[in-house]
Each structure stands twice: as structure tokens, then as C-alpha cells.
Amino acid sequence: MYPVSFENLVLELHKLPGVGMKSAERMAFAILDWSDEQKKQFIESLNSITKIRRCKVCGNLSESEICEICSDESRNHNQICVVQNEKDIYAIENLQEYNGVYHVLHGAINIHKGILPDQLNIPSLEERVNEETEEIILALDPTMEGETTAKYLTRLLEGKVLITRLASGIPFGGKLDYADTRTLSQAFKGRRKED
Known part of the structure; x- marks a missing residue:
């Protein structure tokens, strides 16, 4: 004992x-x-x-009301990369190739588990999209939940802004934060317009 x-x-x-x-x-x-x-x-x-709290703009981890990325004036605030969780931001930031800002959904739509759009950080994304927004990049996990969420966001924001997805290279069912930097980099560079 x-x-x-x-x-x-x-x-x-x-x-x-x-x-x-x-x-x-x-x-x-x-x-x-x-x-x-x-x-x-x-x-x-x-x-x-x-x-630690969540950034009131994007939902990222922060020790102040607004995270370092959102408060960085040198970044392109008109390009928003949508991710499922905070870990995905750090996977993309390690590439040192993206200079826009982020939006964290804190999950993905999963009807089987009862996770619906209203339980995700989607309303604040809608509020962020305005006439100055150039592009929404959907950098969601290539899983059924990620695909469902991407389709939902595409329908929601269609006609308001250019919506792109990461290119293939990340296997379906994979996780962004587990992808090696080369694969993630190629997926990011080859993103395509979302249909």
C-alpha cells in the first residue's frame, strides 16, 4: 500500500x-x-x-485575450486557415510557409457522437468573414468528420469568400498533427478551390 x-x-x-x-x-x-x-x-x-485561455478572435490557446498570431500585424488577416484544434496550428506554423491567421473549430461535426455545428466555434468564423476576407483555407483532418465539416462550411460561406482545401497527400483518416512537415507542406501548397 x-x-x-x-x-x-x-x-x-x-x-x-x-x-x-x-x-x-x-x-x-x-x-x-x-x-x-x-x-x-x-x-x-x-x-x-x-x-491559459482561448483567444477571443480565433479560439487558439493564449495567455491574453488575443493570441500572438491574431495580434501580429505583419500577418495577412484577410486569409484565414480553419483547423479542428490548436495542435493543427502548431503543425502548420512549423512549416514556416503560411503567413495568414487561423480559426479553431474545437472539433468537427460528428452526428454519431452528437457533435453538431452549433457546438463548434463556427458562429465566430461567420462573423470574421467580411468583404476584405480573401480566402478561407479549410485545413481539416481528412476523415469523415473533417469532410462533413468542410462540406458544411463550404455551403455556409459559399458566395461570400474564396474557399480552398488542402491538396491530397494527407491520407484519408489521417491527422494533420501527425503528418510529416514535407507532406503537410505539399498539401498546403497544392490547396484547391472547394466545390
Whole structure:
């Protein structure tokens, strides 16, 4: 029987996605072996995530009301890349080829799971589209949910703005944040007008 504080740590680590009890236990033992300074930094990191919020413009992670990307005047604010989650932004940013801004949906339409358009960050995307908007790039996962969401957004924004999709290269059923940079780069460069 472990001390209660150790048991509590294991239980909290077990709450992380994909972490079973044995893995949580191994992580807890690893944390115990850290120096006091490492433990202190870990605790400070956990405490500091309370500062994180969603950007009121695009929905990206931020420590202020507006994220760094949206507040960057050197970016093209008339080109909006729509992604399913924040991780997708960082996958695209690693390419260092896109200079527009983003919009995070926080998921995709999935009727089987009860995720409908009104549960996603779609109304604020509609509000962002105006006569100055040049292009909406749909950079959604090539899955059934991503395809359904892309078709919905295309119908919703049709006639208001040019809508493009990433080119093939990312296999159907794949995830953007798992694609290697070369594949993602090619998909981004070869994007096409959405029908």
C-alpha cells in the first residue's frame, strides 16, 4: 500500500489520455526521483496553465485575450486557415510557409457522437468573414468528420469568400498533427478551390 499522496498522484496521472494505471505508477516513481528543483518547476508549470485561455478572435490557446498570431500585424488577416484544434496550428506554423491567421473549430461535426455545428466555434468564423476576407483555407483532418465539416462550411460561406482545401497527400483518416512537415507542406501548397 502506497502513501495517500503517492496514490493521489498516480490517480491524477491516470486521468491523462492513453495513460493506464501501470504507466501512471511508473510516471509517479519517475517524478519522485526528480530533484527538488525539477519538482518545483513541474509544479510551477502546472500552476501556470491556469493563465491559459482561448483567444477571443480565433479560439487558439493564449495567455491574453488575443493570441500572438491574431495580434501580429505583419500577418495577412484577410486569409484565414480553419483547423479542428490548436495542435493543427502548431503543425502548420512549423512549416514556416503560411503567413495568414487561423480559426479553431474545437472539433468537427460528428452526428454519431452528437457533435453538431452549433457546438463548434463556427458562429465566430461567420462573423470574421467580411468583404476584405480573401480566402478561407479549410485545413481539416481528412476523415469523415473533417469532410462533413468542410462540406458544411463550404455551403455556409459559399458566395461570400474564396474557399480552398488542402491538396491530397494527407491520407484519408489521417491527422494533420501527425503528418510529416514535407507532406503537410505539399498539401498546403497544392490547396484547391472547394466545390
